[in-house]
Amino acid sequence: MRFGSILAASLCLAATACTDGSKAVMNKEDMLAASGFKFVPANTPARQEAFRRLPPHKFVREVRGDKVLYVYADPTICVCPYVGGQKAYGAYQARRLDKRIADEQQ
Numbered sequence: 001m002r003f004g005s006i007l008a009a010s011l012c013l014a015a016t017a018c019t020d021g022s023k024a025v026m027n028k029e030d031m032l033a034a035s036g037f038k039f040v041p042a043n044t045p046a047r048q049e050a051f052r053r054l055p056p057h058k059f060v061r062e063v064r065g066d067k068v069l070y071v072y073a074d075p076t077i078c079v080c081p082y083v084g085g086q087k088a089y090g091a092y093q094a095r096r097l098d099k100r101i102a103d104e105q106q
Contacts (some may be wrong), residue, residue: 002040028057029077031095037072038089039080050080 033039042051054060054073062069070089072082084092 026077029074031083031099032072032082032084032088033090035084035095037070037082037084037092039078039082042080051075051079054081071081 040047042048051073054071056073056075058072060071060073062071068086071085074080074082083099
């Protein structure tokens, strides 16, 4: 009986952690979109291969000619990369800082 209770509590905690993780990714996606990042569907074999090579949930900085692009791969929610320039990345960082300050004030 005790083992069943412990197992149930563990599963409940694991489900909560997974839900919180997914919620955090969704919040990040919302902030990316609001900051000017565009999602690019991985709808061709070449795009799918390029997407698989990106580190999940991390920004990659790419320089193409005189442009700097930031790519964020999300394999969890949209299964796509978000792409934005310097302006979008700066706006995202500002939103992230604002959120951190608001969270600390609560």
